[in-house]
Amino acid sequence: xxxxxxxxxxxxxxxxxxxxxxxxxxxxxxxxxxxxxxxxxxxxxxxxxxxxxxxxxxxxxxxxxxxxxx
Numbered sequence: 001x002x003x004x005x006x007x008x009x010x011x012x013x014x015x016x017x018x019x020x021x022x023x024x025x026x027x028x029x030x031x032x033x034x035x036x037x038x039x040x041x042x043x044x045x046x047x048x049x050x051x052x053x054x055x056x057x058x059x060x061x062x063x064x065x066x067x068x069x070x
Contacts, residue, residue: 026058
């Protein structure tokens with residue numbers, strides 16, 4: 001599923017304003033987790049999981065949670 005399709009599903013479930021807030025919060029969490037990982041592994045500076053863009057990871061995370069809703 002593409003990022004656009006996942007975002008459309010999120011918007012359909014929770015509305016446009018809430019979906020933006022959820023994705024922004026998840027994106028901030030991904031950035032923080034990525035930066036903390038880099039601090040812990042100071043020798044390996046390029047540790048962005050599998051090099052997937054952080055925004056894509058955030059949208060996937062929110063999509064997974066929203067799909068749990070009835």
